Amino acid sequence: xxxxxxxxxxxxxxxxxxxxxxxxxxxxxxxxxxxxxxxxxxxxxxxxxxxxxxxxxxxxxxxxxxxxxxxxxxxxxxxxxxxxxxxxxxxxxxxxxxxxxxxxxxxxxxxxxxxxxxxxxxxxxxxxxxxxxxxxxxxxxxxxxxxxxxxxxxxxxxxxxxxxxxxxxxxxxxxxxxxxxxxxxxxxxxxxxxxxxxxxxxxxxxxxxxxxxxxxxxxxxxxxxxxxxxxxxxxxxxxxxxxxxxxxxxxxxxxxxxxxxxxxxxxxxxxxxxxxxxxxxxxxxxxxxxxxxxxxxxxxxxxxxxxxxxxxxxxxxxxxxxxxxxxxxxxxxxxxxxxxxxxxxxxxxxxxxxxxxxxxxxxxxxxxxxxxxxxxxxxxxxxxxxxxxxxxxxxxxxxxxxxxxxxxxxxxxxxxxxxxxxxxxxxxxxxxxxxxxxxxxxxxxxxxxxxxxxxxxxxxxxxxxxxxxxxxxxxxxxxxxxxxxxxxxxxx
Amino acid sequence: xxxxxxxxxxxxxxxxxxxxxxxxxxxxxxxxxxxxxxxxxxxxxxxxxxxxxxxxxxxxxxxxxxxxxxxxxxxxxxxxxxxxxxxxxxxxxxxxxxxxxxxxxxxxxxxxxxxxxxxxxxxxxxxxxxxxxxxxxxxxxxxxxxxxxxxxxxxxxxxxxxxxxxxxxxxxxxxxxxxxxxxxxxxxxxxxxxxxxxxxxxxxxxxxxxxxxxxxxxxxxxxxxxxxxxxxxxxxxxxxxxxxxxxxxxxxxxxxxxxxxxxxxxxxxxxxxxxxxxxxxxxxxxxxxxxxxxxxxxxxxxxxxxxxxxxxxxxxxxxxxxxxxxxxxxxxxxxxxxxxxxxxxxxxxxxxxxxxxxxxxxxxxxxxxxxxxxxxxxxxxxxxxxxxxxxxxxxxxxxxxxxxxxxxxxxxxxxxxxxxxxxxxxxxxxxxxxxxxxxxxxxxxxxxxxxxxxxxxxxxxxxxxxxxxxxxxxxxxxxxxxxxxxxxxxxxxxxxxxxxxxx
Numbered sequence: 001x002x003x004x005x006x007x008x009x010x011x012x013x014x015x016x017x018x019x020x021x022x023x024x025x026x027x028x029x030x031x032x033x034x035x036x037x038x039x040x041x042x043x044x045x046x047x048x049x050x051x052x053x054x055x056x057x058x059x060x061x062x063x064x065x066x067x068x069x070x071x072x073x074x075x076x077x078x079x080x081x082x083x084x085x086x087x088x089x090x091x092x093x094x095x096x097x098x099x100x101x102x103x104x105x106x107x108x109x110x111x112x113x114x115x116x117x118x119x120x121x122x123x124x125x126x127x128x129x130x131x132x133x134x135x136x137x138x139x140x141x142x143x144x145x146x147x148x149x150x151x152x153x154x155x156x157x158x159x160x161x162x163x164x165x166x167x168x169x170x171x172x173x174x175x176x177x178x179x180x181x182x183x184x185x186x187x188x189x190x191x192x193x194x195x196x197x198x199x200x201x202x203x204x205x206x207x208x209x210x211x212x213x214x215x216x217x218x219x220x221x222x223x224x225x226x227x228x229x230x231x232x233x234x235x236x237x238x239x240x241x242x243x244x245x246x247x248x249x250x251x252x253x254x255x256x257x258x259x260x261x262x263x264x265x266x267x268x269x270x271x272x273x274x275x276x277x278x279x280x281x282x283x284x285x286x287x288x289x290x291x292x293x294x295x296x297x298x299x300x301x302x303x304x305x306x307x308x309x310x311x312x313x314x315x316x317x318x319x320x321x322x323x324x325x326x327x328x329x330x331x332x333x334x335x336x337x338x339x340x341x342x343x344x345x346x347x348x349x350x351x352x353x354x355x356x357x358x359x360x361x362x363x364x365x366x367x368x369x370x371x372x373x374x375x376x377x378x379x380x381x382x383x384x385x386x387x388x389x390x391x392x393x394x395x396x397x398x399x400x401x402x403x404x405x406x407x408x409x410x411x412x413x414x415x416x417x418x419x420x421x422x423x424x425x426x427x428x429x430x431x432x433x434x435x436x437x438x439x440x441x442x443x444x445x446x447x448x449x450x451x452x453x454x455x456x457x458x459x460x461x462x463x464x465x466x467x468x469x470x471x472x473x474x475x476x477x478x479x480x481x482x483x484x485x486x487x488x489x490x491x492x
Numbered sequence: 493x494x495x496x497x498x499x500x501x502x503x504x505x506x507x508x509x510x511x512x513x514x515x516x517x518x519x520x521x522x523x524x525x526x527x528x529x530x531x532x533x534x535x536x537x538x539x540x541x542x543x544x545x546x547x548x549x550x551x552x553x554x555x556x557x558x559x560x561x562x563x564x565x566x567x568x569x570x571x572x573x574x575x576x577x578x579x580x581x582x583x584x585x586x587x588x589x590x591x592x593x594x595x596x597x598x599x600x601x602x603x604x605x606x607x608x609x610x611x612x613x614x615x616x617x618x619x620x621x622x623x624x625x626x627x628x629x630x631x632x633x634x635x636x637x638x639x640x641x642x643x644x645x646x647x648x649x650x651x652x653x654x655x656x657x658x659x660x661x662x663x664x665x666x667x668x669x670x671x672x673x674x675x676x677x678x679x680x681x682x683x684x685x686x687x688x689x690x691x692x693x694x695x696x697x698x699x700x701x702x703x704x705x706x707x708x709x710x711x712x713x714x715x716x717x718x719x720x721x722x723x724x725x726x727x728x729x730x731x732x733x734x735x736x737x738x739x740x741x742x743x744x745x746x747x748x749x750x751x752x753x754x755x756x757x758x759x760x761x762x763x764x765x766x767x768x769x770x771x772x773x774x775x776x777x778x779x780x781x782x783x784x785x786x787x788x789x790x791x792x793x794x795x796x797x798x799x800x801x802x803x804x805x806x807x808x809x810x811x812x813x814x815x816x817x818x819x820x821x822x823x824x825x826x827x828x829x830x831x832x833x834x835x836x837x838x839x840x841x842x843x844x845x846x847x848x849x850x851x852x853x854x855x856x857x858x859x860x861x862x863x864x865x866x867x868x869x870x871x872x873x874x875x876x877x878x879x880x881x882x883x884x885x886x887x888x889x890x891x892x893x894x895x896x897x898x899x900x901x902x903x904x905x906x907x908x909x910x911x912x913x914x915x916x917x918x919x920x921x922x923x924x925x926x927x928x929x930x931x932x933x934x935x936x937x938x939x940x941x942x943x944x945x946x947x948x949x950x951x952x953x954x955x956x957x958x959x960x961x962x963x964x965x966x967x968x969x970x971x972x973x974x975x976x977x978x979x980x981x982x983x984x985x986x987x988x989x990x991x992x993x994x995x
Contacts, residue, residue: 081556094555101549103556203556210796238558239798317796320590323599324553346592369791378793
């Protein structure tokens with residue numbers, strides 16, 4: 001029975017359509033696994049009643065014409081607003097908040113027949129790379145070294161942990177600087193951040209609006225293609241959503257990449273990157289070459305400015321996006337003392353409601369937007385962003401179809417390892433992924449091997465804008481060549 | 493198009509204890525855009541609804557909600573720009589102005605700091621006696637209104653009404669071209685008139701549909717001319733901004749009192765601090781709200797939820813094609829076409845409904861006479877009943893017929909007033925009424941002559957007196973008019989009386 005949850009979305013879909021399996025059985029199996037996995041702290045709001053109801057409805061409409069994800073049980077990152085269900089963005093400040101509305105992404109998933117098992121842990125307001133800033137406590141990586149609890153990465157740490165531990169068949173994530181791809185790499189699963197504008201942001205709690213994109217986190221590339229298909233599409237409620245047709249992503253998965261050109265950016269050979277990551281990257285390059293792709297060395301000269309620019313732009317937008325959490329209309333409001341006025345209410349509510357990392361970024365963002373500093377920081381960062389975008393445009397104009405890089409500079413690290421470190425050490429986790437957000441490009445992390453401790457490592461492929469189909473196919477080819485099949489030993 | 497020519501008025505000079513001073517004034521007028529829905533949400537803009545009943549999720553700043561621009565608001569801003577002969581920017585963008593206040597749920601106002609939708613334009617502000625000030629418009633941008641905080645309903649609690657939150661405003665910013673408190677008030681009224689003609693703002697200042705921030709500074713004679721030559725604000729005095737004025741009377745009072753305050757400081761050897769001030773009409777004083785040092789740092793930056801606003805010239809041209817005749821053009825045409833005085837033309841063009849009414853009355857008739865009847869009789873009567881032109885019981889067609897009957901000589905002016913009153917109170921076709929009620933003026937000389945003869949025959953004593961004192965002819969005229977029930981043509985009567993009495 002418990003093996004059911006190990007199914008991929010595509011395998012479950014086929015079994016459901018054939019009638020070999022019901023969504024009720026599959027959903028019940030997931031709910032059992034979830035209840036037994038509290039040690040992972042992945043699911044923070046469980047919704048078994050909703051899940052069973054949706055599963056029954058899915059079974060009632062099952063068949064060859066059933067929608068794309070009919071009966072498939074998924075986990076939903078806490079950043080998505082789900083109607084009538086707690087949606088806290090991992091923050092104390094949204095304690096008790098149950099939206100009256102359903103995000104566009106979850107609406108589309110439900111329209112495609114998906115089943116919601118519950119809400120998934122994450123870094124507070126998606127700010128973090130280790131899921132340690134969550135008001136719910138750390139999410140834990142199902143992969144372990146000895147007895148050390150490891151981070152599943154962040155900010156979509158709960159999503160990564162849940163998918164890797166087979167608590168659900170897939171999960172939604174969001175990615176502002178690497179929050180889908182880094183946790184996917186840390187847990188040995190696949191995660192794709194689509195082109196900015198491909199997936200509606202409506203109903204997703206905003207972190208940095210010009211960078212945020214939602215995407216699927218799944219057990220393999222085919223599942224990513226299927227789930228992304230359901231999440232994409234133009235949404236008139238999001239002004240930055242692109243009015244473009246969505247191709248059939250799964251149909252694009254031929255595995256044939258002969259004649260494709262893959263760029264290897266020299267600037268990503270960074271100082272201090274472990275040799276085994278360099279080796280993984282070289283192995284991945286060789287695999288793509290063996291599959292018939294042409295490998296070219298490329299240069300993305302402004303790469304080194306990406307992280308600083310990102311840590312100006314993202315906090316700037318966040319400082320403004322998070323101003324609405326003021327205790328006036330919803331969520332947490334601090335208890336006030338006699339004589340306290342509106343200013344005290346704001347200060348106490350926000351001091352109690354926001355954790356330290358969020359406070360740090362709100363302060364950085366406020367600072368870089370201040371009169372007198374705006375040009376030196378925010379405007380300069382925007383210019384850097386334009387240059388980074390141009391770097392990629394130049395490379396694509398030279399005929400490069402995709403770019404291969406490591407997904408992360410290390411394997412998963414221990415929870416608590418970075419507690420006393422300079423926050424910048426944590427920010428370095430995003431060094432390979434932020435450029436993609438700044439340029440608005442699609443990027444996918446695919447598990448490609450294990451490090452010497454036996455922990456998964458991922459590679460990242462970066463694609464041309466709006467060419468997720470082609471990117472997924474290249475990832476599919478890499479996945480087949482890498483043949484990553486390792487699973488964490490169940491300890492929870 | 494006809495243009496009227498004007499001279500620029502002299503700036504207002506205020507005599508200080510030591511020197512003469514001149515005023516320099518610039519206005520920022522916030523005009524609520526007349527649309528059904530808000531700037532970035534589908535919620536209604538209806539005034540006077542139940543508190544918090546016209547609020548979309550995005551207006552309330554709910555998590556994950558996103559703004560989507562309302563095309564109708566953009567069209568109205570463009571229409572306003574065209575009406576102010578302004579440059580329309582095909583590329584504009586929205587920025588966030590960040591500050592905390594309970595009636596600002598998002599924690600920022602979406603506005604257009606860096607790239608406004610409308611650029612430079614102008615407003616001609618007539619000051620009477622052939623004088624007018626041409627006030628340059630610097631820009632118009634679109635922005636969201638805030639909600640309303642209510643602090644006086646409960647001793648311990650404040651309440652917030654978000655109905656107004658997110659309603660579209662146009663901020664219309666003038667150059668510092670206004671040189672007196674009366675000019676400032678006239679500028680606001682002229683702007684209001686144009687916006688009402690355009691249908692882009694209802695101009696209701698009481699309901700807050702139009703509010704103004706007034707920037708006031710004083711300078712010595714000659715300074716302003718140097719500023720004009722160089723456009724260097726250093727030539728002018730330091731300004732203070734008086735916030736949120738919603739009456740032209742208060743605007744004038746505030747400017748006067750603020751100018752005197754500044755002059756007193758300067759003549760005492762002090763300096764003016766640039767700051768935001770509030771006008772207190774009860775005490776007739778302005779008070780500091782916050783100084784530049786404690787001013788908010790609004791941390792403006794481009795709103796990442798919205799793409800840059802791009803509009804097409806063809807769309808702008810379509811809007812331009814639907815622009816109505818505007819007050820200046822209409823007034824010039826009325827003067828030329830109907831030989832009206834400047835004053836009458838101003839009165840008739842003050843509101844577009846008045847002008848339309850007048851044009852129907854005057855159509856094919858004596859324009860000056862029509863103007864007199866519309867302004868004096870109709871407006872006077874409506875005012876007495878506190879009625880508006882749009883619910884006048886007398887239609888333009890009816891009033892036009894009355895004017896026509898006068899011109900034809902069918903009725904006298906006096907009878908016409910009676911006829912007007914009948915039409916006003918009970919209705920009916922004026923031409924038919926004149927026939928039915930025998931109100932037609934008697935111009936038949938034979939009939940009048942009979943009446944004159946009868947009066948002379950009946951009053952031999954008066955005839956004798958009149959021969960000695962010709963002024964008494966008027967008495968005979970009066971008697972004849974009485975005898976004919978007022979219907980005799982007074983000119984004919986007068987002529988016959990003089991003849992018959994041999995005066």
